Amino acid sequence: MALTRGCRLAYVAGLILGLLGVLGAQAGSLTEPPATNLLSIPVTGSRRKPPVQFSHRVHEARRVACTQCHHDYQGRRNVWHEGQPVEKCRACHGLRPEARRPDLKNAHHRQCKGCHLRVRQQGQQAGPIECQGCHRPTKRGGLEIRQGRELLGSLGPSGSRLCRDS
Numbered sequence: 001m002a003l004t005r006g007c008r009l010a011y012v013a014g015l016i017l018g019l020l021g022v023l024g025a026q027a028g029s030l031t032e033p034p035a036t037n038l039l040s041i042p043v044t045g046s047r048r049k050p051p052v053q054f055s056h057r058v059h060e061a062r063r064v065a066c067t068q069c070h071h072d073y074q075g076r077r078n079v080w081h082e083g084q085p086v087e088k089c090r091a092c093h094g095l096r097p098e099a100r101r102p103d104l105k106n107a108h109h110r111q112c113k114g115c116h117l118r119v120r121q122q123g124q125q126a127g128p129i130e131c132q133g134c135h136r137p138t139k140r141g142g143l144e145i146r147q148g149r150e151l152l153g154s155l156g157p158s159g160s161r162l163c164r165d166s
Helices: 005-028 056-061 104-121 148-155
Strands: 036-039 052-055
Touching (some): 036 056, 052 056
């Protein structure tokens, strides 16, 4: 039995929509963070520092909540939650501060150093707070890749929930 032209078009459209739905569902579930990220700020001249290697795995092992870094503020409330897509920091934080939003450099420093300082104030070991603790050049001008175990040991006791606003 032959399909009419209208039936064939409907069949093909259904296949395309179904395929797009499957691909969209898979893309939405791909929110698993990479093991490490390089955080860099595009600046020129003598103020340029090496990028920072950030390890999601180290912070996950220390049970730092994803919402401690990832955010989407509406008013004073962070409405972002785990599983939602993550925008690049540069999508909101530019090279200069705007309105009530810090620039990219200060946003990173406030998040990272601020958290590490709060953890230290709680009497626990934490990540670095000095420039060279994060910005680690090598003799070749590249980035010194630190091992996860070394970083993990510097963040705090196992099982502690760091930088958690309760």
